Amino acid sequence: MYPTELVYTAEHEWARREADGSVTIGITAHAQDALGDVVYVELPKVGASLSAGETFGVVESVKSVSDLYAPCDGEVVAINETLRKDASQINSAPYGGGWICRVMPSNPGQLASLMTAEAYAAHVAAEAH
Amino acid sequence: MSDLRRTPFFERHADHKARFVDFGGWQMPVQYAAGIQAEHRAVRRHAGLFDVSHMGEIDVRGADAVAAVNRLITNDLEAIADGQALYTCLCRPDGGIVDDLVVYRFGRERVFICCNAANRAKDFAWISAHLEGAVAEDQGDAWAQLALQGPAAPALLQGLTSTPLADIKRYWFAEGMVAGVPALISRTGYTGEDGFELYLPASQGGAVWDALFAADPALLPIGLGARDTLRLEMKYALYGNDIDDTTTPLEAGLGWVVKLKKADFIGKSALEAQKAAGVPRQLVAFVMEGRVPARHGYAIVDAEGAPIGRVTSGGPSPSLERNIGLAYVPTGQHAVGSPLRVEVRGRAEAATIVKAPFIQPGS
Structure with a gap:
């Protein structure tokens, strides 16, 4: 049920390797469903340095405020500006129009330690108990 | 979640794809499949049904239950008739709020109290300890409670009852049958x-x-x-957020339920003294200028960044599509139109104090 071409963090971000070597980051369908209606996203700045496992932004729903965690070290090369006006894309298209930022990883090997879709599905199921 | 209580409607919530949260010791639906914003708009535009069975009920009986309860509350049960309900605070001797209540006057010998879920045991103990000439019974387990709210609510409910609803005015109640079930029908809501x-x-x-x-x-x-976003747009206080044991009704803008001219009640002298001296802080309504929501617990800061108050409730308003909130600020800085600085993750975000309520229902 989770896209197999992506890798996943325990904090419910997904990461996708692009052809140019960059990595696109978003939150999973499970994460957006748990949050409910997303109303605001605090995006990192282009050029900001991210550290794997550290917070780099915030996503807020009507009810809650949740940190975003970087899946890898790297420099932000693009952010999804459309989320400033329409954060609900995170709900409607978490793997498409709801992407959050793109990073040029400084340590691409870190992605190998993230979860596969199958492992992430098991992680979500385990969290439900 | 095994020690959380469930209302009689639990399976029906699950049928509507509810997501549950722990609220005051109860496993309650925080939203259903439609989502908070759609639920909010349904209530403003048509009708919505809330399970509020977690609320507590305390039945007080005595030769003069009206006088007995009136000694405990800030509003005046003698000023209403049998068949009317009253919103009120229940205060400590120092004026701090034990709870906010809706009190139903059945007659001199019976007063029925609805209290907040999380305060049920505290309220029952407080009321039992301070009642004179009447006896309180905790009936919280005996009652299910539903709130039907929205412009379509009267016509919808009228189809299920022979009780003429047009005769039940705002903050009045009647006993009747609804869908074959005996009910206390109260024209109230949150x-x-x-x-x-x-x-x-x-x-x-x-x-x-x-x-x-x-x-x-x-x-x-x-x-x-959506219950929270709907009440916030009206600046209705939420116990535990906007009011608690450390805040007085006067500070919370609830002076209209404090009747200092009535006979003695618990907290009266403290509230008289605070009114005479002037309240040090006031609960104000504000709108965020930018797109960042303010949240419960955020600091209100001055130009130097020093805290001068705190946000007690905050979040997006589905009706206004802006971020709104309530905050305590020092008296003198509470005027409508005044700027506020709300500290959000280390930054000061601009807000403006506005007149409450935030919206005019039915408009």
Whole structure:
């Protein structure tokens, strides 16, 4: 049920390797469903340095405020500006129009330690108990 | 979640794809499939049904139950008639709020109290300890409670009862049958919309829920998430957020339920003294200028960044599509139109104090 071409963090971000070597980051369908209606996203700045496992932004729903965690070290090369006006894309298209930022990883090997879709599905199921 | 309590409607919530949260020791729906914003708009535009069975009920009986309860509350039960309800605070001797209540005057010998879920045990102990000449009974387990709110609520409910609802004015109540179930029908609510709160025998509430949904395919079940956004747009206080043991009704803008001219009541002298001296802080309504929501617990800061107050409730308003909130600020800095700085993750975000309520229902 989770896209197999992506890798996943325990904090419910997904990461996708692009052809140019960059990595696109978003939150999973499970994460957006748990949050409910997303109303605001605090995006990192282009050029900001991210550290794997550290917070780099915030996503807020009507009810809650949740940190975003970087899946890898790297420099932000693009952010999804459309989320400033329409954060609900995170709900409607978490793997498409709801992407959050793109990073040029400084340590691409870190992605190998993230979860596969199958492992992430098991992680979500385990969290439900 | 095994020690959380469930209301009689638990399975029906699950049927509507509810997401549950722990609220005051109860496993309650925070939202259903439609989501908080859609639920909020359904109540403003049509009708929504809330399970509020977690609320507590305390029945007080005595030769003069009206006088006995009146000694405990800030509002005046002698100023209303039998068949009327009253919003009030229950205060400590120092003026701090034990709880906010809706009190139903059945007659001199019976007063029925609805209190907040999380305060049920505290309120029952407090009321029992301070009542004179009357006896309180905790009936919280006996009652299911549904709130039907929204402009379509009167017509929808009228289809299920022979009690003439047009005769029940705002903050009045009647006893009647709803979908074959005996009910206390109260024209009250926590949304700002027209509507009713129905107190039903716990074992029979399900029939009323089912009949309401069968009668109106556009009716939505409404979770605690939208209950919070709806009440916030009206600046209705939420106990534990905007008011608590450390805040007085005068500070919270609830002076209209404090009747200092009535006979003595617990907290009266403290509230008289605070009124005479002037309240040090006041609960104000504000709108964020930018797109960042303010949240419960955020600091209000001065130009140097020093805290001068705190946000007690905050979040997006689905009706206004802006971020709104309530905050305590020092008296003198509370005027409508005044700027506020709300500290959000280390930054000061601009806000402006506005007149409450944030919206005019029915407009």
